[in-house]
Amino acid sequence: MPHDDHPHTVLPSDPALRVxxxxxxxTGKGLIDPAALDEIIDTYQNKIGPQNGARVVARAWxxxxxxxxxxxxxxxxxxxxxxxxxxxxHVVAVENTPERHNMVVCTLCSCYPWPLLGIPPGWYKSDAYxxxxxxxPRKVLSDFGVTLSPDTAVRVWDSTAEMRYLVVPMRxxxxxxxxxxxxxxxxxxxxxxxxxxxxxxxxxE
Amino acid sequence: xxxxxxxxxxxxxxxxxxxxxxxxLTVSLNESGAFxxxxxxxxFSQTLKQHGLSKDLxxxxxxxxxxxxxxxxxxxESGAANPAERDDTKAAWTRAYLSTPHGQxxxxxxxxxxxxxxx
Numbered sequence: 001m002p003h004d005d006h007p008h009t010v011l012p013s014d015p016a017l018r019v020x021x022x023x024x025x026x027t028g029k030g031l032i033d034p035a036a037l038d039e040i041i042d043t044y045q046n047k048i049g050p051q052n053g054a055r056v057v058a059r060a061w062x063x064x065x066x067x068x069x070x071x072x073x074x075x076x077x078x079x080x081x082x083x084x085x086x087x088x089x090h091v092v093a094v095e096n097t098p099e100r101h102n103m104v105v106c107t108l109c110s111c112y113p114w115p116l117l118g119i120p121p122g123w124y125k126s127d128a129y130x131x132x133x134x135x136x137p138r139k140v141l142s143d144f145g146v147t148l149s150p151d152t153a154v155r156v157w158d159s160t161a162e163m164r165y166l167v168v169p170m171r172x173x174x175x176x177x178x179x180x181x182x183x184x185x186x187x188x189x190x191x192x193x194x195x196x197x198x199x200x201x202x203x204x205e
Numbered sequence: 206x207x208x209x210x211x212x213x214x215x216x217x218x219x220x221x222x223x224x225x226x227x228x229x230l231t232v233s234l235n236e237s238g239a240f241x242x243x244x245x246x247x248x249f250s251q252t253l254k255q256h257g258l259s260k261d262l263x264x265x266x267x268x269x270x271x272x273x274x275x276x277x278x279x280x281x282e283s284g285a286a287n288p289a290e291r292d293d294t295k296a297a298w299t300r301a302y303l304s305t306p307h308g309q310x311x312x313x314x315x316x317x318x319x320x321x322x323x324x
Contacts, residue, residue: 009305015273016223021295022230022276024313025286032233040229045218087235087242108250110268119218119228125264127257161246 044119050189052083053116053166057192058183060093061171071095074166083115089161091116095168096194100153103141103194104165105133111159113166117189124193134158144195167191169198224269231276240279249275 012020026032056078060067070077074093075085085091091113094102106112107130112120123129132140137154141147148154157165169191175183185204190196219225235242252275256262262271280286297313305311 007307009302009307009309009311011299011302013223015227015270016221017295017298018273018277018291019223019226019230020298021291022280022286023226024294024298025290026230026234026280029285031237031239031285032230036233037226037229040232041219041225044228045225049218086232089242109246109253110264111246122220122264122268125262125268127262127264129264161243 048115049118053192054184054187056116057168057187058180060168061183062180085115089164091164091166093166093168094157096170100155101148102155102157102167103137104157104159104167105130106159107134111161111164113164116166117192146197167194172198172200174201220265227269227273248279
């Protein structure tokens with residue numbers, strides 16, 4: 001197709017046109033509402049992200065009762081904080097200890113605790129991560145710059161449509177007396193997937 | 206190497222607007238009861254598996270390509286959007302883009318009718 005000086009509007013890519021096509025057909029049949037689509041995109045782009053999970057972890061570090069409730073029934077504990085799974089999935093919190101490091105993958109596709117962490121990063125959805133996390137978790141961790149003590153076991157959790165996992169990283173040393181807001185700044189997205197550790201106070205910018 | 210996990214890649218929530226649109230369409234259809242999320246995940250992981258046989262998926266464009274293909278299949282099977290409707294509507298959008306002067310909003314000639322768009 002000649003594209004000398006773009007007298008007309010540039011044609012979107014083939015997949016972009018196919019999505020637009022579905023949207024037109026479904027809107028015409030009343031099966032979707034374009035305003036609802038905008039709301040969903042806005043929510044996931046701007047409102048939901050790892051900051052939600054970080055608040056949960058910081059609270060678990062700070063409040064022993066909440067920690068116990070979270071480990072007992074994370075779905076209930078996080079809904080109480082206003083974080084609901086739109087797909088009705090259950091959340092399980094798995095706590096790191098000196099004896100055990102937890103790491104989360106979805107070998108089937110990319111199941112992920114959306115309400116707590118938002119949309120997964122590209123690497124979480126890649127074949128490389130999905131296939132290697134189970135096979136060689138320590139090597140994957142070292143790719144992420146994480147080296148665990150040989151005494152620490154690694155447990156890999158495979159997410160499903162119904163079951164999503166949140167890793168509760170270990171609380172860094174020298175954070176006694178910190179507020180939950182301050183603690184939350186130490187909790188990175190990767191530390192809640194288990195491919196990272198919580199930041200140490202000196203790592204904060 | 207194919208086994209590399211690309212940690213340096215920039216990570217916007219959605220790399221392309223159409224990724225976001227495809228995602229939102231699917232979430233919206235699920236929430237209105239068109240299919241359960243477990244069903245969706247089952248279908249989507251099948252497509253990912255098929256695509257992953259011939260190459261290593263990087264989790265970006267190829268991920269949403271599999272997503273879109275799955276969505277088209279699911280909607281075809283439910284009768285919500287059959288291939289003829291898709292061809293007609295896509296052709297109508299293509300004509301609309303190619304005939305709209307640069308800078309003007311692109312619209313279909315007749316947006317109230319989706320099943321019989323024609324010249």
